[in-house]
Amino acid sequence: MTAPSSLHEIEAQDEPAEGGWRPFLRRHQRYLSAIGTLAMIALFGVAIFHLTAEVKYEDVVAALAGTSWTTVATAVLFTGLSFLALTFYDVGALDYIKRKLPYADVALTAACAYAVGNTAGFGPLSGGAIRYRSYSRLGLEPDDIGRVIAFVTLAFGLGLAAVACLSLLAVAEYVAPLTGIDPFWLRAIAVLVLAAMLAVMIAARSGHEVSIGRFTLRLPDTRTLSRQFLVTALDLAASATVLYVLLPAGTIGWPAFLAIYTVAVGLGVLSHVPAGLGVFETVIVATLGRAADVDAVLGALVLYRVIYHVLPLLIAIVVIVGMEVRQFAGHPAASSLRRAGGRMTPLLLATLALVLALMLVLSGVTPTPDENLAFLANHVSLPIVEGAHFLASLLGLALVIVARGLALRLDGAWWASVVIALAALLLSLVKAMALVEAGMLAFFLVGLLASRRLFVRPASLFGQALTPPWLMALGVICFGALVVLLFVYRDVEYSHELWWQFEFSAEAPRGLRALFGVTIGATAVAIWSLMRPATTAVAPASEEDMERAIAIVAAQDMSDANLVRMGDKSIMFAADGRAFIMYGRRARSWIALFDPVGPVDAWPDLIWQFIETARSNGCRAVFYQVSPRGLAYYADAGLRAFRLGELADVDLERFELKGGKWANLRQQVSRGLRDGLEFSVVEPADVPAILPELAAISGAWLAHHSAREKGFSLGAFDPDYIVTQPVAILRCDGRIVAFANVLVTGTKEEGSIDLMRFSPEAPRGAMDFLFAQLMEYLKAQGYRRFNLGMAPLSGMSSRRLAPVWDRAGRTFYEHGERYYNFKGLRAFKSKFHPHWQPRYLVASGGLNPILALMDATFLIGGGLKGVIRK
Template identity: 65%
Template sequence: MASDGSLEEIEVAESRGARGFLRRYRPHLVALATLLVFCIVGYAVVQLTDEVRYEDVVAALANTRPSAILLALLFTGLSFLALIVYDLNAIDYIGKRLPFPHVALTAFSAYAVGNTAGFGALSGGAIRYRAYSRLGLTPEDIGRVIAFVTLSFGLGLAGVASIALMIIADEIAPLVGTSALLLRLVAGVIIAALGALLVLGRDGRAMHIGPIAIRLPDSRTWSRQFLVTAFDIAASATVLYVLLPQTAIGWPVFLAVYAIAVGLGVLSHVPAGLGVFETVIIASLGSAVNIDAVLGSLVLYRLIYHVLPLLIAVLAVSATEFRRFADHPAASSIRRIGGRLTPQLLSALTLLLGVMLIFSSVTPTPDQNLEFLASYLPLPIVEGAHFLSSLMGLALLVAARGLGQRLDGAWLVAVIAALAALALSLLKAVALVEAVFLAFLISSLFVSRRLFTRHASLLNQTLTASWLTAIAVICVGAVVILLFVYRDVEYSNELWWQFEFAGEAPRGLRAVLGLTIISSAIAIFSLLRPAAFKPEPATEEALRRAVEIVRTQNDADANLVRMGDKSIMFSEEGDAFIMYGRQGRSWIALFDPIGAKHARPELVWRFVEAARAAGCRAVFYQISPALLSHCADAGLRAFKLGELAVADLMNFELKGGKWANLRQTAARAQRDGLEFEVIPPEEVAGVIDELSAVSNAWLEHHNAKEKGFSLGAFEADYVSVQPVGVLKKDGRIVAFANILVTETKSEGTIDLMRFSPEAPKGSMDFLFVRIMEYLRGEGYTHFNLGMAPLSGMSKRETAPVWDRIGSTVFEHGERFYNFKGLRAFKSKFHPHWQPRYLAVSGGGNPMIALMDATLLIGGGLKGVVRK
């Protein structure tokens, strides 16, 4: 094993230099850049609306025609219908079939959350991963679905905007202050690039980038999806267009402006494009339409196209929680999917209502409402309710993240904050709309109470850079609204101390100050709290407890915990555990959690949170498909790592044509004088010196060193606790393998397999055959032959990039590792191949995680370089 000092030197070297700094602090730098962009956008909004007054916006909002609202609702429905077709096309493209109700509910929920919370590919992708993994899609399939819908929207948006620009550049140019020729030139370049992709992908042709082949969708798929995307963009643009007052700007011109505004909002990385989208619309239409009317229409557009679908999605999945809907099999199936989506939807709704409370704290209360309050309540009650309501909004923002993680503490905080905010909304302004929304949230939380069962403190959850950015954007947005609403109020220090019913501006100032102080404290706590530390190896007591659990499990590989080189995290009941190690900035868990199945979801969550609290990424190495849904719930992405070979011992016998080669090998080994024997654990100590001599000779012959983590090392205490199968020649041990078993006799496997140079050719095959026969005779049903790395990667041109890279390495990487040879050796025993995965916490680079796992197994960089 490498020394601690050498590992620390590697970590220090990785963090040195500009590249290391950027890699380590990339999320924080992106967050700062996003916040800076939003600040610039906020300043632009204030400048662009210099002539607009808040009262005019409210009046324009109130004067919106009912027919326009009905039309906006109709086109919102059409747009979301097109969005559902996105997923249907994507699933059809990967060659799968899923029930329409399940796809519709998943897609609708994904887009509702993505449109509201922003980061659509991430937030909407997480919902798809949770739902589609329950429906049987593999991580590779889900990744391709997410890539399809994301890419199709991006390319479709670019295509629609470019075609519109090409046709109506003369009308657009004056709006954006540039020449029509330049606009047509830019549009032409984009259209040419899209046309080139269409030609390259016709008939499903593949593009070759080095050894990797990428198959683009065929022309029919491209055309069909482009029409769907164009319809979606046209419908969503029409939602805003019908809400605008009658103007000389035609629908085609507005469609181009809308597409550009959406695109810039996505590129800005600001959550939901908040402010960026509005700025582009105002800047483009301000000269042709009254800005107050534009602002009113934008507010309605956000409510109808963003808020309403989220409310419908929450209502739909909350309805599935009622037991009476579970009688019909189809309803029961949808209910299971709804249970997977509910926490994410409630998280988005809680975030939205938190924003609503914060923004309402900096907007004035209608005069008639203030007069009503003045008749019944003293001023301190109203002032206190106004100030505390904004803080309840901030509490909902913080609780929103915990709801997505199913924390019972977050559920409790959300309920208390929402109940308090409901009461305060009536006391501060008789805000009936706020009260209705909050009551809806409270009822949805109570209906879904059974889903929030994770016992964890909300205070122990470290907010990530993206969440801190969202809170900062919301606080800056509150400041921008405050400046806009009270631009006619001249600032003075006395405003902070004015307390009167008509003093709306002072109340807004105090609310913003409270928000700034509390949110800054939360940010400082989250940024300074994590401190990376190295997990300690398991104590003797922990090892004893872990071994007791392993004895009652079916997974023979779990005996690797006996090595004592890994840390152990137990479940709260102590009936399950995760064994893990740390390398670089990765906490790497080996295999699925060992022990009671009911404890596995919570263990996954605890491990991810502990790694995050230590400033590291969480990685699960060699996990089975059964764990993928729990990893998805915890926000991890899965990547195929290889395949595990498992032979059926009940049908194993060296008879028939397919076993001819092994039968001949076994016969040759017997003619060479090899004898097989299984040494029970209590007798291993008597031959430990002979085994050590064989092990040392094997290491020297292969110029290798002992490995660790997912492989055992030759240590007397480890080798002597389980049976050892040996091959003897002329009475001397020339080969051995330690046999890992559990008391359930479900499966057996081997870890160390060492040969002396004197062992005859074919000894490895003979040793495997005899161990398998021994285990079958002892009543074991399966033999675990171990994993073949990068085996079984999809070679299809539609496969994810990770699979294509893995397949390429498998085909051409023999000079570095015997990938094909290992697969061929295991195939001799005609096993069943089971996929195994690498899961990495959200946003983590799988290549870095895999490299860290390799270093951990090899005992550091020297161990990896040295065979």
């Protein structure tokens, strides 16, 4: 039972495309967003290049070298305090939604989420993905995880806005030149924002809803908001101090610097640039450049990025990889940490791969220290140094490409990463004796080797098309390298002769050639990824495939898996043949119906096989009506779950028409007996004899309801389908007046029905009578559960901070009766006092869930006309 929609045959043609600029924007939103982000980076790159016009690269290096170890240790200490404060965002979120998890698990998840988010800062490796993978393994449902992510985002956003506005009151004069707004108006804006936030807090002091025009905000109570504001203030104070102690002494007072830092972070967040790269630096340099030497400020910013962004990532990898070592993994206290950490390791290593990629590319456009260059001149020939320099930069580009495969846990990406890291390690020594660079690559190699067991997904690495966020990462690296190259060699006058100058002292030509190679390589990868394969029609299941699938269905517990007998879906089998996925295609969606059918231990590889095959055909992978049991596997594959409704499940072992709660149903059964209804179950071998009567009833039912046959997630009246399973019938005066085909499997774990048809002459309450009698019949046959099917949009969360998907679904459930009898369907199933279980749509984020649900609706209903005509 599902929401209205369906199809007999999977259509090969898509619906006509809607014209106009709005559909164009919707279709290309992610690409346009990536282009906008790159334009923003270019703008701030040009700004910082001009702000540092008088700065020399050697002065920045000298400022870095002049930083004392005591200062570095102090910065590390405050980094730890900042991350400790960050863990309490998640603690507060879980407390607010009334879910309890061990602090160690929460702290590990939060620290890893922020380590990845602060460093990479873009979609596929965001903190939300970390939380989703970790918390789903720790038992949280998708809507709970969505509320945690929403709470954390809102808490940080409100706290940052409050601290930034309070800061503007103190340092408007510093920020005014950067924004072009008079200090008076900056303070006025800050006061207005603070007043608005205070008014909202007062209005929501008891957790009530606050309406602003057509919008309704559900805010936490004042106590929770105040606590989270304190967490934000502590976090910002600690992280600001990290950079403050790295600046030259006496540059600026700490309160004033906190204000500037907060504004810089806020502008970085608003820009949507990954990690605020370039935006944050521009604000700091623009505001502090007149109070201190710019070279010292730049040196502090570089060190700040390493300490506050890269170091926590390395520590997180050490902790989680350490838990992979068997002697620690066996300790009871480490079991839940290891369960959560194992799902975060690929994302952490993928983030580190991006950091190393940036390091290798930037290393290619910066000069080698003179003493290292002299050593190489005495021991290595020039062609080898030149070749190592150029190849190391290209390996940096290759690391960006394999980073996506690492995030997806591809075995090919693991092998490629090992080879690339090992080659880059050797080349870093040959090209520049870069010991720090080699050490980072060695650390990466150790992390890869220690977590080998996590990368088991077989997939073609070259068949992976980079998505817009990953293409944006390529663009960020290339443009960053260009800015650094121009900054380092701003005193070198360009000439065509630079391209073919090969000398140990010719550092600028080497950097120019390296950047050219990286740019050409990145362009080729982008073109390859953008030339996505055309979608292909999926092949229908053959008779042999149907026989194999039906044999698997008979040996497992899910009765709805019998829908494979309709023959309107394609079938994909696991490599070992023990499980299968039934699916259909609509537009660019490959839609799998239910979880995989077969043993649970065969699910992970089969889910990944389906996702990869869909992607290789240029389509999105979608799983429709899946159970909570498989959510962790979908999360591991980088997909997200969105609630569709609830499935009603009756415990037949406790089902009996006795007691007060069954009074209404007993009356319906008694009425049916008085009306002369007779119930029986016809076995498959005897069904052909009654097919003409069943066909007449089905036709009359469709005509009476002005409906057409559905498909995909619903059965249709097809004689070849009806005769494959038992049929429950009701007779009145010797004539069949209602029937339902019964779905069963050999395990007798569950029974269900698909088609329910009755003639207009059937007595009122006939279907209640049929259901009750069928349940008693199946109970007598030894079946343990009865699946009443799904109530669409039922159970959507109405709690504070519920995801937008849930709020929209709840609104449609409450007010969409003119389109579909949502409440009536749930009320009918509730007569049987079932246990309600959530069912989900699983897809990647962004607009994909909405597009996938539309495609599923059209697939079930037979296209747009089928949906409109019911």
